[in-house]
Amino acid sequence: MSAAALRHARHVVSENPVTGFALGLFVLFVLAALLGPSLAPHDPLASNTMLALQPPSAQHWFGTDQIGRDIFSRVLVATRLDLGIAAASVALVFAAGGFAGLAAGFFGGWVDQIVGRTADTIMAFPLFVLAMAIVAALGNTVPNIVLATAIINFPLYVRVARAETTQRREAGFVDAARIAGHRDMGVLLLQVAPNILPIMVVQMSLTMGYAILNAAGLSFIGLGVRAPTPEWGIMVAEGASFIVSGEWWVALFPGATLMVAVFCFNLLGDGVRDIVDPRRRT
């Protein structure tokens, strides 16, 4: 990052306290994801039925669940998995959707047709149900959740990448590269791709929150990560039946953490866009 960009970033953050706040939260979440397992005060999988459904206390900050596991430890340890699924799916769709959109915008013609039709087809699906169906059909494993989440985001990435590429296709530097004898694929990857990268990064940060929500929603329905793995969506589902009976902490803490995480990523996405592409601030 150049010094000017850094200055711009600092300006945006100071101008916009919300982004600064989100950045702080983001650092916390990343730390939790990296260090979670070693920071957790209890074994997130160890049951203790003598201490089942205990309210929050000094010993168990977020209380304990149905079979006496420490909810704080589970929420903390789950961070890596939840953020990991979201990051992996976003990275996957960034690569696949970005490249497809790039190629569609650059080559046009039948490539554009195929990519466009594929994106149209996916858009015509009710997206969450499509994700559910993919996971149900392929089996509920983490890679399949990542894949399903990536697929439903695919059209979005294709559209952005295609639009940006079309704008730049006729730009001077592309012509220059062509005249210099570079082949199409070379021009595409070496000249055009780096130019649309910033916009795609904005797209990634904007969809990260949605990806987290989607993965947690799948787990909530029972089509996501398997028990007893700690994961926020499953933990909310497990706690849901305890809200009415007064054991609110079982669902509240994982639910609230999920909410804050998505909130943080969405705010941060806005912030990143302000830094990279101030025109698009909406």
Add this chain to the structure above:
Amino acid sequence: MRGVLWRLAGSLPALAAVVVVTFILTRVLPGDTATYFAGPTASAESIAQIRTALGLDRPLPEQFWSYVVALFHGDLGMSLTTGQPVLVDILARLPASAELTLCGLVLAMAVAIPLGIIAAVRQGSLADHACRVIVTAGVSLPVFFTGLLLVYVFYFLLGWSPAPLGRLDAFASAPPTVTGFYLIDAALIGDWETWRSAFAQLVLPAVTLGLFALAPIARITRASMLAVLGAEFIRTARAAGLASRTIILTYALRNALLPVVTTLGMVFSFLLGANVLVEKVFAWPGIGSYAVEALIASDGAPVQGFVLTMAILYVALNLTIDLINRALDPRARQA
């Protein structure tokens, strides 16, 4: 007119692809329909018999062909879970989903459009930041969690909201079906008691859904207002000394609404698909909860029917938006 037909034809490949993909997905679903139908104590022979009777032993392309033929006869197959033809189920449940989604959308508009206007007029102010935080919070809520929380607080603790029993209080009977929208049907026969019951049941799920729709509407309103406010004619109006209120509400807003309307269509179609979880939490007898239950039970036909319905709605909605755009904006007609 030729343009419209052309557009319609253009959406056919996507629909066909949807049909193929859903067919494949539901065949890959791990459930075994024949085993399910045969009941808990079935012998291997009776399962095989049922498999033959349902045509599940034939090669996939053949099954696909009979599925498509049935589709053209308006036959979407049978649901195992409700035991009814899928088409009957979907037609009975679609109004429930549409009513809920529309109410959520209206609610979101009532909040989001003013928010967007304020944010645009006072760009960069505290109000602008607050608006951004509020709408971002709305889109960050896991609906399955907020739905539960709302039921707990407003029904169980405070008792302000009626029991989440679906579309009506248990003792009220549904108004005679005209549109399938209880609010309209009850109003048509002047049955205000039923109307109130239906309305009260709608509030919590509509709020849960509406929160989710705040962000796109508020953002597009803000962006579109900003664009208009910077335009020549507004500056002229300001220079002419018109009151700021008049400028914003009459001139700017009217011109800024076109992109908002376009977005609303997209948001509606998105919400209709996204409210599956809301319907599940609130026992709402709509098509979303229908599809979720079916998918969980590996019941393929309802899932296929739901996806197809949504795809057709999506295409129809896109077309409508397109037509509105053409009607409102002459430039779009040339494009």
Add this chain to the structure above:
Amino acid sequence: MHRRSFLKALPTAALAAPLAAPGIRKAAAQAAPTRNETLLLVQEYGPNSLDMQGIGSSQPVNGVALNCYDRLVRFKRVKLDDVTTSFDINALEPELAESWQEASDGTSVTFKIRADARFHGGRSVTARDVKWSLDRAVSIGGFATTQMNAGSLEKPEQFVAVDDRTFRVDFARRDKLTMPNLAVTIPFVFDSELAIRNGGGDPWAKEYLKNNVAGGGAFKVEAWRPGTETIYTRNDDWKNGDLPKLRRVIARDIPSPSTRRALIERGDADISYGLPPKDFKDLADAGRIKVAAVPVPNAIWYVALNSALPPFNNLKLRQAVAWALPYEKIMQASLFGRGVPMWGGPATPAALKWPVPFPYSANIERAKALMAESGVAPFSTTLLFDAGSGTIAEPMAVLVKEALAPLGITVELNKIPGANFRGELNKKTAPMVINRFGGWLDWPDYFFFWNYHGNNSIFNIPSYQNPAMDRLIDGARFAPDAASYAQNVRGFLELGMQEVPFIAIAQPFHDVAMQRTIGGYQFWPCREPDFRFLTKG
């Protein structure tokens, strides 16, 4: 274009719903059922058909069969406690039949049908209707036929309409289950003329009866909206028992258990069916809500170990697992005490009944010793359970996984969506399964026939095969006298405990929560609510 064919496809009940609404309002002017005569019941899901004999009918369809149709006989009602009336499976009471007589040679039974029994349409019930209905049950295939066969009711030739009011069943063989099997929900009586008239050529009128009630029971179906609600109204002309106190019953489908609990706790629903055990425990402890708790006859929660495939075809390994399971923890954290313990019993069965406590309990030292004896090296395996019973089975599975880790057994949990579960079981390859089973006919040999017999039915989840076991089970089923019956039952109980293809955990409670104003709760083998005896206020 397809409108006409589409309308034809509409079930009459669904069509009747919107049309019925003005009718109800008109009736309101005369004497509408008051709220005290109307019961609101909430349940997880409702019937997917109105015909319990039909193929693919779900559990709640039993309720339709129970309330809207009559059988020849029913089980004798026996008071269980202040809340619940249960039944005596060895004694029968009249329902459609006013009397019956077994032939002196023990080859048949002859029923006399009540003279005043009428169908909903007003026609008298005849022996021909009974014959058609029972013929249908043994011919239609699927669950109904299997259930009939379980009581040696196998062929239409066994059913004879002697005259209008006299009906005879010829026994296929001497089987103690034949008479009780006439009292379960399957052999109910249709208005055969109405069914055939509307059957559209189908001799068993499957499509018509799936969507319409053609019976003479105490209730009629006023409206049926699959997946949403079923509304029953009383048949005021019912003569086959005391006229029910309730005039209208609304059964709503509410999938979320916490919403069902909230509804009953806030007094908005009269009865809540099927809550997680935790909720029943809380409600029972709080005492504001009445909770009916019946140990489900013949039923257990169990862990099944695949005895046909390695590694669990090793007896010592199965016993090691049985000594390692955390029974107390499961009872506490998964069942919340809502069950009867089935562990820690004496080495030989304490009584000749089912279920009976197994001799195992959590003893990790013994488990480790047996594990060492078994010679099985540490391994990884999969534990399956039905997502539909996830609220109980999932915590149970998590505890089992944790408890088996010290033995070197790594368990992966696999939650299977409801409809796939049966398919998975049919493959007979699942190494470990958590499930519950109970037969309608409460005899030990009945449970063992389905679960342990070498004919390897779907319920024999461990695929347990042992000719000695088969001999004992068959010996008990058709035992000529009490002594030989007792000997065979003792034999298979001991063998089952010794070989542990199934590790018994607990006998579940059937829990129903209801308002204090609700009385007359009746429990039947099918576990669905019987509206005929319920009272309100």
